[in-house]
Amino acid sequence: MYISQTLRRAVQLNGQGTATVFAGRRQTWREFEDRIACLANGLLSLGINAGDRVAILALNSDRYLEYFYAVSWAGAAVNPVNIRLAPPEIAYTLNDSGSKVLFVDDTFAALLPSLQPQLESIKHVVFMGEGECPQGCIDYESLVANADRIRDANAGGDDLAGLFYTGGTTGRSKGVMLSHDNLVFNALNVVAEMGYDSDTIYMHAGPMFHLADMASTFAVTLAAGTHGIVPRFDVDEVLAFIEQEKVTNTLLVPTMVNLLASSGRIANYDVSSIKRMLYGASPMPEAVLISAMEQMPTVSFAQGYGQTEASPIITSLGPEHHIWVWRWWCLMKMIRWYLKVRLAKYVRGDQTSCWVTGEWNQQPLIPCAMVGYIPATLATWTRMDLSSSLIEPRTW
Structure with a gap:
């Protein structure tokens, strides 16, 4: 399997169909492929080689999606940086990953004066925003326009596709190699x-750096659907985009669903085009879910559960299981294809105690689990042979 395979399928099945919609810009899948093949060549001109890491620090945009595919097309690996991090944390992930090129937009270009002195491996900064290109940066559109289309590097299989840093709740963030x-x-x-199919119009409202939203990024392309993109979540902007573009699918984290449900503005917009609204990445309060379902009765809700290390989906809860019966949810988890899940029990106290707690364990039957965590030292990292997984196959 290789990421560019999803794009080739979209071009073959729906070449003249709409690939992306963002800020008044639209492009077909054939146009999208042409642009990312040129951008990939631009990356090579900046000294990017197979396996090198290319980072991005930006809000959602059509260029964010181009970045994902261009880096893969060039045979390199993505490093989407969490936009909520403080500058020292951003510098840590960039240095720890050994990223050589950094893409930034208008919002985060303002951080460059304080950020750049802390960076150890970044050689070039590409400005992908809409405003004037900052001094010392490379203009994104010029990088695309001045490069010829190149052939796909055909990176795939267990080649490194990207580094995705965890939240670091118990220490420093760890780079998950997928x-x-x-x-x-x-x-x-x-x-x-x-x-998903070619009629799908998926709205990226959650941050595109996050694997919760990225769970659908390559899936929508694989289905030759359309990526509708808003820069960030805003209640009226999201509702207006749904109405205008006839969005069929989206993912919202529970906080976003709560903001919609408590806004009192859902009735002002036509959201009947939405077939399925996926939620996940944190617990969903029951009252919020009930309120959202009542205000959007034509929308089917679904829950996804996963983790970065699982790339990311582990289980799902479809609309058919969102049933309110006698004040009890009829909740059933559907286990992801190619994956075994078990509830491990641990006895607390003495051996006669019957009070147990459970922990989800997963066993991948095909390559679903991460390759491993980035090694502790850059020297080890650069020498690592990624052809042999650091995660033992068929283990829990």
């Missing part, structure tokens, strides 16, 4: 569960 197989097998799961 392969092409990891991300494409996840896409296959999501297409099957979400029912």
Whole structure:
């Protein structure tokens, strides 16, 4: 499996169909492929080689999606940086990953004066915003326009596709290494569960750096659907985009669903085009879910559960299981394809105690689990042979 395979399929099946919609810009899948093949060549001109890391620090945009595919097309690995991090944390992830090129937009270009002195490996900064290109940066559109289209590097299988840093709740963030197989097998799961096809119009309202939203990024492309993109979540902007573009699918984290449900503005917009609204990444309060379902009765809600290390989906909860019966939810978890899940029990106290707690364990039957965490030292990292997984196969 290789990420660019999803794009080739979209071009073959729906070449003249709309690939992206953002801020008044639209492009077909053939146009999208042409641009990312040129951008990939631009990356090579900046000294990017196979396996090198290319980072991005930006809000959502059509260029963010181009970045994902251009980096893969060039045979390199993505490093989408969490936009909520403080500058020292951003510098840490960039240095720890050994990223050589950094893409920034208008919002985060303002951080460059304080950020750049802390960076150890970044050689070039590409400005992908709409405003004037800052001094010392490379203009994104010029990088695309001045490069010829190149052939796909055909990176795939267990080649490194990207580094995705965890939240670091118990210490420093760890760089999760995900392969092409990891991300494409996840896409296959999501297409099957979400029912994506060429008529799908998926709205990226959650941050595109996050694997919760990225669970659908390669899946929508694989299905030759349309990526509708808003820069960030805003209640009226999201509702207006749904109405204008006839969005069929989206993912919102529970906080976003709560903001919609408590806004009192859903009735002001036509959201009947939405077939399925996926939620996840944090616990959903029951009252919020009930309120959202009542205000959007034509929308089917679904829950996804996963983790970065699982690339990311582990289980899902479809609309058919969102049933309110006698004040009890009829909740059933559907286990992801190609994955075993068990509830491990641990006895607390003495051996006669019957009070137990459970912990979800997963066992990948195909490459769903991460390759491993980034090694502790850059020297080890650069010497690592990624062809042999750091995660033992068929283990819990």
